[in-house]
Structures are given as C-alpha cells and as structure tokens.
Amino acid sequence: MLNLPVITLRFSTKLLTAIGCTLAVLSASVPADSVQVAHGISMHGDLKYPPGFKHFDYVNPKAPKGGQVIQSAIGTFDSFNQFIVKGNAADGLGLIYDTLLSRALDEPFSLYGLLAESIEVPNNRSWIIFNLRPTATFSDNHPLTAEDVVFSFNLLRTEGAPFYKSYYADIDKIEALNPHRVKFTFKNTLNRELALIVGEVPILAKHYWQDKAFQKPSLDIPVGSGPYTIDSFDAGRSITYKRNPNYWAKELPVKVGYNNFDTLIFDYYRDGTVALEAFKAGEYDFRQENSSKRWATSYSGNAFDDGRIKTAELEHQNPTGMQAFVINNRREQFADPRVRRALALAFDFEWTNKNIFFNAYTRTHSFFSNSEMAATELPTPEELAILEPVRDQVPPEVFTQVYKAPETKGDGKIYTQLREARRLLQDAGWIFKAGKLVNAETGKQLSIEMLLYSPAFERVVSPFIRNLERLGIKANIRLIDVSQYIARLRSYDFDIVVSGFGQSSSPGNEQRDYWHSSSANKEGSRNLIGIQNPAIDYLVDQLIQSPNREQLVYRTRALDRVLQWNHYVIPQYHINKYRVAYWDKFEMPNIRPKYDLGFNTWWIKPEKDVK
Known part of the structure; x- marks a missing residue:
C-alpha cells in the first residue's frame, strides 16, 4: 500500500497485518453456555477448511525445500526482542516463534490449530480452552506446555510494549488446567474477537526468559518454537535464519507448503536508494517496491531485459487503511x-x-x-x-x-x-x-x-x-x-x-x-x-x-x-497491489492467497539456485 517507507511500531501478528474474522462452528441458535469443540475458529461465518484438511489451497504441498534467499532491511538493529518498546528489533524475528493458532490467508480472518490441536469455546465466548499438541517443542527440544502459554501472556502484559496491556485488557485470568490444556477467561462477553486474537500471540519459552531482564534490549539468541532459528548475525548489519530440520510442526496441515527456503538472510542498508542498486547488482534476491517513482523509472537494465530479474504487480483484497x-x-x-x-x-x-x-x-x-x-x-x-x-x-x-x-x-x-x-x-x-x-x-x-x-x-x-x-x-x-x-x-x-x-x-x-x-x-x-x-x-x-x-x-x-x-x-x-521484483530463481503456487503476498509459500527452482 505505502508509497514510500513508513516507520510504524511492530507488536503482534494482528498489527499491521491482521485481517478479518468469522467464528465457524457456533450458531446463534445454540445456547450461550453450549460448548463446542473445533479445529479452528472465526468470527461471523463458516470455516473454509473442514476437520482433517490436508493443506491450504494456496500452497504447493510438494514444493521442494532448499536454497538461500537474501532480502534487504533499512537502518540497523540492536535487539532480538521485538516485544518491548526499547531497542531496534531485527527483521524476521517472527520466523522463530509459533502461536496457538495459524491464520488462513485466503479467508478474512479464520484461525486453525498450530500449537493447539483443538479449542473449546462456549457460544457467548466468555472463555476459551486450547488443547495443546503434546508433540510441540521449542528449538532446544524442551517441551512446550500450558505453563509457557500462561507465562508468555503474563510477561507481555506486564513487561512488554504498552500495546499488549491494552489489547488484552479484557482477559480476566489464564489457567494451566494441565500440562497440555490452558484456559482463558474473559471479563465480559462483549469483546467477541478476544477468543480469536489470544490465539495469535507468539508463545515464549519460560525456561529461557524467566531469569532474563525482559525489558532490556539484547542480542542474546532467544529460544523459539518456530520453523527457523537464528544461525548467525553481524550486529546492526545482517542476520541469518536457518530452517530447523527438526521443526516439530512441519507436517501439520497449517504448515505444509510453507517455509521452503533453507536459509533466510536480511542485509541492512542505510536507505532505499542504496538498497535498490544493491538488488540490481545481485546482492539480494527479492524486494517489494513502495516508491512509485522508482517502480516507474528504476527497474530497467540488462538483467530486466534478458529476464534474469522479474517484476510483477500482484493484486490483493486487503483494506488499505x-x-x-x-x-x-x-x-x-x-x-x-x-x-x-x-x-x-x-x-x-x-x-x-x-x-x-x-x-x-x-x-x-x-x-x-x-x-x-x-x-x-x-x-x-x-x-x-x-x-x-x-x-x-x-x-x-x-x-x-x-x-x-x-x-x-x-x-x-x-x-x-x-x-x-x-x-x-x-x-x-x-x-x-x-x-x-x-x-x-x-x-x-x-x-x-x-x-x-x-x-x-x-x-x-x-x-x-x-x-x-x-x-x-x-x-x-x-x-x-x-x-x-x-x-x-x-x-x-x-x-x-x-x-x-x-x-x-x-x-x-x-x-x-x-x-x-x-x-x-x-x-x-x-x-x-x-x-x-x-x-x-x-x-x-x-x-x-x-x-x-x-x-x-x-x-x-x-x-x-x-x-x-x-x-x-x-x-x-x-494502491491495492504488491509491487515485487525478484531474481529468476523463484516459483510460486498457482493459487495466490487473497489477503497476503504469501512469499513464505514460494520456493526456489533447484536448477536456478546459483549466485
């Protein structure tokens, strides 16, 4: 949407890019205290994907894994903690964390089980229970339990950015009912979205964070449960993520066809002009363009003429705010x-x-x-x-x-x-x-x-x-x-x-x-x-x-x-299009998601994985 770089403050997955809603399984005719057990949740309609679905429609379940992708970032970084006000968090940190539920990018705002294999929720949404997968683990192989969920929410609401306290103000209490069962009770039944958005918060490892100074920016590499881990970094200049070959959720329906790159690197540049010239010189592989002038005048040269660099305008259905x-x-x-x-x-x-x-x-x-x-x-x-x-x-x-x-x-x-x-x-x-x-x-x-x-x-x-x-x-x-x-x-x-x-x-x-x-x-x-x-x-x-x-x-x-x-x-x-440019090493699924670019569903052509 944005024509030129705009700094906004990054917080949770529903910020900036959170979309929509529909709670599928509940009907207005069901009594308020009637409890439904389901594999997903939405706000005002039906879930597109039924129980037992194999994968989302907009992915290629047979996409080959492998290769390295380099992207650009602007400015610098001095922290691996994106949950606090202090410091400049590195790009891509969301790659190392999982959430209770995962969003479908072809529905306005439907969520399906990730860390949680199922949910229980009454029709009035006064509470919600997440039944966690016993197989869920952090990157250090430590089991992820209900205790980690309770710890994460308490920590974020007390020591995290102010956003978390206000966004989740209507949570009354969070209880670990047993090691794989956690219950959120809400202060009222008016905030009907709350049952959904608690499922989008990254879950932190209690055993890692409990003795750390959470509000202090740090370049200590954190433990996460997501598909990537931080492999290396050059402070303020570059950060490298490696796909975790032992990622616990790689076979789940919500993750099939995702996270196909072995290595993701973010190199930092001082401004957009320098970054564009670096891209054209082959220093990195993919970029989204937010300047209309650059898009109209700067994407030219031999690499564009002979097809080594591809450009595209990909329409989306997102509100542009x-x-x-x-x-x-x-x-x-x-x-x-x-x-x-x-x-x-x-x-x-x-x-x-x-x-x-x-x-x-x-x-x-x-x-x-x-x-x-x-x-x-x-x-x-x-x-x-x-x-x-x-x-x-x-x-x-x-x-x-x-x-x-x-x-x-x-x-x-x-x-x-x-x-x-x-x-x-x-x-x-x-x-x-x-x-x-x-x-x-x-x-x-x-x-x-x-x-x-x-x-x-x-x-x-x-x-x-x-x-x-x-x-x-x-x-x-x-x-x-x-x-x-x-x-x-x-x-x-x-x-x-x-x-x-x-x-x-x-x-x-x-x-x-x-x-x-x-x-x-x-x-x-x-x-x-x-x-x-x-x-x-x-x-x-x-x-x-x-x-x-x-x-x-x-x-x-x-x-x-x-x-x-x-x-x-x-x-x-x-503008209602993503303007993208990339070196000719990628392929993407035949079906694109309506509400996202879906770059994390692309893959590298094995024969093109060369410098």
Whole structure:
C-alpha cells in the first residue's frame, strides 16, 4: 500500500497485518453456555477448511525445500526482542516463534490449530480452552506446555510494549488446567474477537526468559518454537535464519507448503536508494517496491531485459487503511480542528500524483479505505442510531455530509484552497502580519517541523512545505536516522510525520490502541495523533463489542465518520497491489492467497539456485 517507507511500531501478528474474522462452528441458535469443540475458529461465518484438511489451497504441498534467499532491511538493529518498546528489533524475528493458532490467508480472518490441536469455546465466548499438541517443542527440544502459554501472556502484559496491556485488557485470568490444556477467561462477553486474537500471540519459552531482564534490549539468541532459528548475525548489519530440520510442526496441515527456503538472510542498508542498486547488482534476491517513482523509472537494465530479474504487480483484497501526514494533536498549535483542516488544504495530492507518482495512486478518504467499512455515503439509519448518543460531541458534518479529502485540478494552482485555508486559520485565532501567520494573542508564528527518516520522501514534502509557506507558516524538513526517528515516535516528540494506520477486514481490539484516550499518553502506543475524545472512546468500545458482522460494518463506518470530520490527519494515497521484483530463481503456487503476498509459500527452482 505505502508509497514510500513508513516507520510504524511492530507488536503482534494482528498489527499491521491482521485481517478479518468469522467464528465457524457456533450458531446463534445454540445456547450461550453450549460448548463446542473445533479445529479452528472465526468470527461471523463458516470455516473454509473442514476437520482433517490436508493443506491450504494456496500452497504447493510438494514444493521442494532448499536454497538461500537474501532480502534487504533499512537502518540497523540492536535487539532480538521485538516485544518491548526499547531497542531496534531485527527483521524476521517472527520466523522463530509459533502461536496457538495459524491464520488462513485466503479467508478474512479464520484461525486453525498450530500449537493447539483443538479449542473449546462456549457460544457467548466468555472463555476459551486450547488443547495443546503434546508433540510441540521449542528449538532446544524442551517441551512446550500450558505453563509457557500462561507465562508468555503474563510477561507481555506486564513487561512488554504498552500495546499488549491494552489489547488484552479484557482477559480476566489464564489457567494451566494441565500440562497440555490452558484456559482463558474473559471479563465480559462483549469483546467477541478476544477468543480469536489470544490465539495469535507468539508463545515464549519460560525456561529461557524467566531469569532474563525482559525489558532490556539484547542480542542474546532467544529460544523459539518456530520453523527457523537464528544461525548467525553481524550486529546492526545482517542476520541469518536457518530452517530447523527438526521443526516439530512441519507436517501439520497449517504448515505444509510453507517455509521452503533453507536459509533466510536480511542485509541492512542505510536507505532505499542504496538498497535498490544493491538488488540490481545481485546482492539480494527479492524486494517489494513502495516508491512509485522508482517502480516507474528504476527497474530497467540488462538483467530486466534478458529476464534474469522479474517484476510483477500482484493484486490483493486487503483494506488499505490510512496513510497520511499525521498531525500531533498534543501540540498546542494543532489543537483546533480548523487549523488541521487548513493544513490539509495546502497538500496538493492531484499535482503530486501526476508529477511525482506517475498517476499510480488513488487518494485516500477513509481510515478503512478499500473495504466495505469505509464511510463513502451518507449515514444509514443504522449508523445514525449508533451515532445519536454522541451527537453533541461530534462535528455536525458527521450527520449531513460525506467526507472527501481536499481536491485540486492538479495544475499546481491552488489559490481557492489557500484562500479557504486562510479563512479557517483566521477563524481559529491566527492573523497575517508582515507575511507571517502569527497567533493573535501571543504573536508567535505558526511553525511546523516535518520529521522524516527517508530522503526519498523529501520530494513529496517539499511542495507541501512551499504551499504552507504561502500561508505564512514557517515549515521545514528534519531528516534523522531510523533509530532517532523511532525513539521520537515512541515519545511523541514530533509535529507532523508520515505514518500509516493499517486495517483488517474485521477491525477490533487494535482500534483501542489507535484512537482511544487510554492509549494517548502511553509511550510506544499507536495513538500517534494523541486523540483524547470521549465520543471516539465510545465508538471504539461499540466497535469492539459488535455482536455480528452487520453491526461491525455499521459501527466501523460510524467511527470512520467521526475520525474523518475531526481532521486528525492529512490523507495521502493507496494502491491495492504488491509491487515485487525478484531474481529468476523463484516459483510460486498457482493459487495466490487473497489477503497476503504469501512469499513464505514460494520456493526456489533447484536448477536456478546459483549466485
């Protein structure tokens, strides 16, 4: 989706890329306390794959194993612990961990047994029991038991990133009923997604972590239960993963056809331009491109002409969420929504798309773009009923207008937009004095620092800054390295940054970390905007408590409208394709997953496994 590199904070498997939901086995006609035993779980529909299925449709169960794959990473790393706020975690660490359940990439959000061979859950989802596989082991051959599950959740919620505490706040207790049976009891029956998302947390080895300083970044190689182990590393420069030949789950239906590469290496580069040149020189094998300019102009040369490098645009059905200029509402100068709206009028997307992006992108108007949950029409009666309790706390446009980000003709002449911006700024208490926009009370000029870590984004921000200067605003770009950038994001030390709010096809508990007041001042949360709005708190809670898919759609649209009309961000753009380039050594399954690139289902052609 993202046009240029965007740093976001990494937490669990449902972040960034978590999708959807449907709980298959339960029927509305079943009594609330009726317990079902099943091989998988979803939220509002049926599981695609029946008990005893052999493998997912989008894999090749006969894919050959072997070979080495090198990929790029940007910046540096100083930690193998991705579960805490401190430090820069290495890429690929998810490869060394397993979860209780595994997600099917061709369903919106269905989960099937991995560490757990079956689940037990009542119709009201007040609790869930996971029956663990007795064969599950860690990479050091130590058995994985219910004690490890309890330990993992307690550790993450008390010492992990703030995300874990808020995301799993509705867990009442976790009990190891016996060595292979663990029960989660929930505080209420309103958070129906919780029975699913507890199945997505990486399970840590108690015998490894219990005597470690968990909150301290470390390059000690951790013990995991996943398909790969860390083989070697050059601190800050490269990390190598080896496929574990004794991986306990390699024959399970959810793992057949996956993890076909023997060795995975991530080499680090200082920026995207250097990384691309290294790729073209054959220094690594596969890359996803997020710059439209590079995609249109830089993928050429002999290796492309003779077919040694392949390029492809692979469509997906994922919601694209919101990429935007994120305005830090904690800053006093941005507290008034009229100021934020005025800033949005100074961003000329149409000119940018035409002159910089080769018309490759679609303007984003919704926080849930490319999905049925985007508010793109006037509210329905069902949505109005949801919004009515907060009518006096939200902008009136929520009820009467459809939000659209400001539009221009694309010719660079945005006089009308700038006149409207000046009016809004004056209404908000700013005046023009000697060519400067100053506060009517303090006389201080409105100033904005655009915080970036990628030089490539300067070409997007510079025209925007010129328009802001035409409004009398003092604006500048501050370019810093990745480590500093992440640290400043975590402590909310910025005016405006470019970031994204990824969404799933079934939004849920992560919305609390994005928008809820409780996350606004927690270091490392994803509430970068700093939203503290009782109406939004109410709508987030309503969304999480959605009793069915229909209500989830209505409640998400209601939340979307209130976020849109508060002008918290300056929307940018999206694309519904993966743009990939790779050296001609790979093959992929005939059927692609709908909701993921599925690179971990590819394999290397044995005859092409050469440098």
